[in-house]
Amino acid sequence: MANIPNILLIYTGGTIGMVKDYHTNALKAFNFNQIKEKIPELNLLDCRIKTKFFDKPIDSSNMSLKYWVKIVDIIENNYDKFDGFVILSGTDTMSYTASAISFMLENLNKPVIFTGSQLPIGDLRTDAKENLITAIQIAGTQVNNKPKIVEVCLYFEYKLYRANRTTKISSSQFNAFHSHNFPPLGESGVHLAFNESLLHKADPNKNLIVRKRIEDNIVILKLFPGITKQVVQSILNITGLRGVILETYGSGNAPTDKWFIDLLKVSIKNKVPIVNVTQCINGSVLLGYYETSSILKEIGIISGKDITTESAIAKMKYLLGEGILFKDFKAIFEKPLRGEMSY
Numbered sequence: 001m002a003n004i005p006n007i008l009l010i011y012t013g014g015t016i017g018m019v020k021d022y023h024t025n026a027l028k029a030f031n032f033n034q035i036k037e038k039i040p041e042l043n044l045l046d047c048r049i050k051t052k053f054f055d056k057p058i059d060s061s062n063m064s065l066k067y068w069v070k071i072v073d074i075i076e077n078n079y080d081k082f083d084g085f086v087i088l089s090g091t092d093t094m095s096y097t098a099s100a101i102s103f104m105l106e107n108l109n110k111p112v113i114f115t116g117s118q119l120p121i122g123d124l125r126t127d128a129k130e131n132l133i134t135a136i137q138i139a140g141t142q143v144n145n146k147p148k149i150v151e152v153c154l155y156f157e158y159k160l161y162r163a164n165r166t167t168k169i170s171s172s173q174f175n176a177f178h179s180h181n182f183p184p185l186g187e188s189g190v191h192l193a194f195n196e197s198l199l200h201k202a203d204p205n206k207n208l209i210v211r212k213r214i215e216d217n218i219v220i221l222k223l224f225p226g227i228t229k230q231v232v233q234s235i236l237n238i239t240g241l242r243g244v245i246l247e248t249y250g251s252g253n254a255p256t257d258k259w260f261i262d263l264l265k266v267s268i269k270n271k272v273p274i275v276n277v278t279q280c281i282n283g284s285v286l287l288g289y290y291e292t293s294s295i296l297k298e299i300g301i302i303s304g305k306d307i308t309t310e311s312a313i314a315k316m317k318y319l320l321g322e323g324i325l326f327k328d329f330k331a332i333f334e335k336p337l338r339g340e341m342s343y
């Protein structure tokens with residue numbers, strides 16, 4: 001007999017949970033306890049929905065480590081009671097949050113689907129209803145009473161993505177997210193179609209491991225033509241700095257000025273890992289392909305390959321939090337752990 005999936009809907013904040021007060025025109029938080037009254041379509045879905053929400057819902061610009069831990073705590077405490085989880089978040093930092101949660105939950109064998117919306121749920125032209133209803137439907141999709149999706153995903157505007165491959169690309173269009181280096185895992189059209197060969201497969205012999213030790217003291221150093229020694233030096237000299245995401249040009253290229261390379265060398269000598277990610281929205285770092293990246297390879301810069309900056313931040317915070325030693329860091333970072341980069 002088919003199992004009726006139990007879905008936990010977790011509202012953290014963001015536009016999706018807002019309604020317009022038509023007297024004042026202001027956006028105000030929506031009471032998620034009344035979700036089925038506000039969206040009666042949810043009653044038509046073949047699943048049981050329970051809701052939890054942050055006491056004080058946040059704009060996702062205020063997202064931080066403590067909220068990542070709060071989200072994984074809710075999932076961990078309810079893991080055995082539910083078949084799937086839908087996380088509603090503001091869109092602005094959703095790719096960062098969802099990437100981080102993908103690293104914090106190891107051996108996941110249930111779906112965790114992030115979604116949000118560009119217009120509030122109470123708006124006439126809202127995209128919230130479709131995003132929410134389909135995200136719940138995906139979280140409840142089962143094959144032989146087992147969840148079809150067993151990873152952290154982001155569903156938005158008819159596409160299901162591997163969360164740690166996404167980037168927010170638009171502040172105005174409904175099509176607000178994209179996965180530039182990896183195809184969508186599914187698409188919602190007349191039917192809900194999954195890209196079967198790309199989906200993670202559950203390993204029933206492995207139990208969920210929740211990783212909550214996260215290192216916050218890292219930095220993104222974005223290169224631009226004419227960047228000065230003083231700027232690079234002050235960034236790399238941040239007290240207690242534990243890691244650097246270096247946003248380079250093209251396939252991982254950077255200036256070859258001696259002062260620049262010398263500063264990077266000092267950080268590496270001080271056991272601060274530096275990961276090279278490209279500023280291009282599509283494509284991969286190929287260290288050594290041009291002369292302007294050969295030197296980076298020689299001095300021990302780590303290749304982020306085709307990882308997004310959002311995911312690189314999350315992966316670095318996670319690996320440093322786990323206490324990975326500097327000597328092992330490069331080899332571990334350069335391997336895909338949750339499908340966040342290509343081999």
Ligand code: ASP
Nearest residue numbers: 014015059060090091092
């Ligand atoms: N500023 C909002 C947030 O990220 C935007 C949104 O929800 O889409 O929380």
